[in-house]
Amino acid sequence: MGTRMWGFYLKELIHTVPFFLKGLWMTAAVSGFSLIAGTAVGFAWGIIRAGKNKILRSILGAWVDLIRGTPFLVQIFIVFFILPEVGIQLDAFSAAVIALGNSAACFICEIVAGGILAVPFGQREAATASGLTSYQQFRYIILPQALRIILPPLVGQYVLTIKDSSVVSAIGVVDVTRVGWFTVQRIPEGILVFGLVGILYFVICYPLIRLSNTLENRMAVVTTRL
């Protein structure tokens, strides 16, 4: 195949850019909603996971293990194709956000619980001895120290979740990946089309990767401080 064809396809591809931007917007919407919900739920779960209630802790643990131990593609099929059989009808977008948000929440739960448990026990004891209530101990002593441990891997998890969002194309959500599938049928140059798809994901993820690295380096300083 000559460079002439590549030039032709490139031109064609440029025409489809608005379509790709729409897909990018959908990717951002699915990831964004999932991450907001996943972060809120993940923090709540993580706090319970690091807490004292053994029953809640083991129920959550089982759920988290189940989700972490099964492919996301399978999870999204279950939400989208199997839930309707028990009467829960969801459009593709909602199914995508529920499945991806739940998956993110499970990973974030473990990150948050790990961060909380990494705060030395003496910190809680000192706070207890000075008469702070459990809530005050958590709010002023545990959480601020745990956050420094949590933030770098949390941002790293955001990157993973955004990339995982490409799987929602499998249930018909028209995200960047889905747009890639459509386009490659008209422009049979996979490397061009999916090159563009890859670049678009990278553009979103790269700043987050940098942010995670920066936080990690700052964390290293803080660790020596502890």
Added chain:
Amino acid sequence: MITFSNVNKWFGKLHVLRDINLDVKAGEVVVVCGPSGSGKSTLIRCINRLEGIQQGDLVVDGVKVHDRKVNLTEVRAEIGFVFQQFNLYPHMTALGNVTLAPIRVRKLKRDEAEKLGREILERVGLGDRADSYPEQLSGGQQQRVAIARCLCMRPKIMLFDEPTSALDPEMINEVLDVMRNLATEGMTMIVVTHEMGFAREVAQRVVFMDDGQIIEVALPDEFFTNPKSDRSKLFLSKILSH
């Protein structure tokens, strides 16, 4: 001020406190010593209920602290506790460390608490380090901040759990000096320590523990020159020989 009556405590099957009877009066300084694992730390950790007890009564300032209905926050606010490992909050300055509980527990206004905090940091010789973070302070300075953190609550009782054991030798005295001053001011103190010089000089009574029991309670001079039990003789020979 602090009364143990027939207190027993177990960790699982391990009987860590056996029939403890002890009465500490207001303004008294009591040093608790004994071999490691003898229950000294556990003894003082029961006083502010960092540990629970299974039998007996423990009355602190007229309150049965192991009663179910006790308001623990109120009890603990009156009892300062100094840890071997300082346990300062690493994300707060010295001033932040000493003002947190006064603001959140005593409900002081921030400026009142900071005035108090600076005053007390001054008293432990750290007036110029109020804005330093724990990591920027030496071990001795950190432990003095930890003492100041307790004093800012205006406690009635101060408990010390091996306050100098984690310190380099040259820093021990700066901490002991602060404790000496407190004792002279009439603070009720129970100090778990191996600093026998401090015990001799400052304590009104020495409590010797072994194997979860109080073996001997004596005046310091008596204890060091003429210990009654064999176990205290053995302990003293070990600790004073170096």
